[in-house]
Amino acid sequence: MTEHDTRHRVTVIGGGYAGTLAANHLRMRADVDITLVNPWPDFVERVRLHQFVAGTGDATIDYGTLLGEGIQLVVDSATRIDTAARVVRLASGRALSYDYVIYAVGSTATISSSVPGAAEFAFPVAEFEAARRLRARLAELPVDAPVTVVGGGLTGVETAAELAEQGRTVTLVCGGTLVSSWSAPGRRYVARWLSRHGVTVLEADVVTEVGPDAVVLADGAVRSSALTIWATGFGVPGLAAESGLRTDTLGRLLTDETLASVDDDRVVAAGDAAAPSDQPLRMSCQAAGALGAQAANTVLSHIAGTPPAVIDQALTGSCVSLGRHAAVRQLARRDDTAVNLYVGGRLGAAIKEFTCKVGVSRIRREARKPGSAVWVRGGRRLEQSASAARAVTFP
Structure with a gap:
């Protein structure tokens, strides 16, 4: 038996919260060769992309501080998973042979093709390259230029x-209830903060057209908008479907309860x-890191020849930043x-900052000590239809 025969090749596609933690978790076995592919x-x-856009914070971290020893980082984009040949084909032309793939490509910004001008004139915010373009455009505008945020x-x-905290003139077009998945008390707190800071909130209005310097609402009203930011939801990359694997209607990879x-x-x-089970959890870094660990456990179980465990994942609320000095932690x-309980103000801001740091520190801890990841369990996995319907909010 050769050395190659005794080792197991795992390619992790996507270096976000899920993929990076999964790569570190796989180091629980010394006989696994781990390659992390990220664009x-x-x-x-x-x-932190909203902070990056506004110039109030950074949003990138050197992988050298996050990845455990022995993990190979390949800066490239996967274009196809060839399951017959067991290779991941990359945009550069390179092909990576694998025994297992962890599919952690994350989510993408989406702009509705049904809204004229949106794809041409609106700026998404949910991905780094898009956020960088938005930041550059924002820097060109005078502080009093009207900005419209859709979503x-x-x-x-x-x-x-x-x-708004920077003194910009902001209109928020919700297209429905503000933070609709939250409790009424939590929503009221957010609405009051936005009102105090001069944000015009249009809950029932919908943007039907976007121009270079204006937006049109469903009632025909035209509002001046020197910059329109699109934040209505998330999609996912098409890699799974393009590789011949079955997906849900949004394009997420359909798996069993072990994530296979x-x-x-x-x-x-x-x-x-x-x-x-076609019942995705809400898109969030809270879910992603834990799912990364559980996906790695499934791979490790297959390698060991033991039955993988079904996922056990709970989500217990979410946070929203309100500038640099306030935030809300909505409990669930x-x-x-x-539930009708939230923590707001400066204490909420401290909780939000702690939550952001935990997402990264969990990855670093896993790099130092593979297998150390912990998460909240006890979620009702197969009875999450209400949560699944909210799977387009972030973080």
Whole structure:
């Protein structure tokens, strides 16, 4: 038996919260060769992209401080998972042979193709390259130039609040209830903060057209907008479907309850792009890191020849930043259903900052001590239809 025969090759596609933690977790076995494929040379803290856009914080971290010894980082994009040949094909033309793949490609910004002008004139905020373009455009505008943020979820609120705190003139078009997945008390707190800081909130209005210097609402009203930011939701990369693997309607990889693809159990999903039993968890770094560890456990079980465990994952609420000095932590039951309890103000801001740091420190701890990851368990995995319907909010 050769040395190659005794080793196991695992390619992790995607270097976000799920993929990076999964790569570190795989080091629980010394006979696993781990390759992490990511389009960017640095780790992106997506929960800080609104800060990056506003110039109030950074959003990238050197992978050298996050990855455990022996993990090979390949800065490239996967274009196809060839399950027959067991290779991951890359944009550079390179092909990586694998025994197992962890599919952690994350989520992407989306701009509705049904809204004229949106793809041409609106700026998404949920990915690093898009956020960098948005930051550059924002820097060109005078501080009193009108800015429209489209989307009343967590990303839209955080972006609107960050800019408003800097004195910018911001309109937030929600297209429905502000932070609709939250409790009424939590929503009221956010609405009051936005009002105090001059944000015009249009809950029931919908943007039907975007121009270079204006937006049109459903009632025909035209509002001046020197910059329109699109934050209505998230999609996922098309890699799974393009590789011939079954996906849900959004494009997330369909898996069983161990996160293994329903088409090929050598492909195991984690994070925003996973749809276990067609009941995906809410897109969030809270879920992603834990799913990364559980996906790695599934691979390790396959290598060991033991039955993998079904996932056990709870979500217990979410946070939203309101500028640099306030935030809200909305509490929830383990099935991610909001309760009428929240923590706001400076204490909320401290909790939000702690939460952001925990996401990164968990990855670093896993690099130092593989297998150390912990997460909240006890979620009702197969009865999450309400949570699944909210799977487009971030963080």
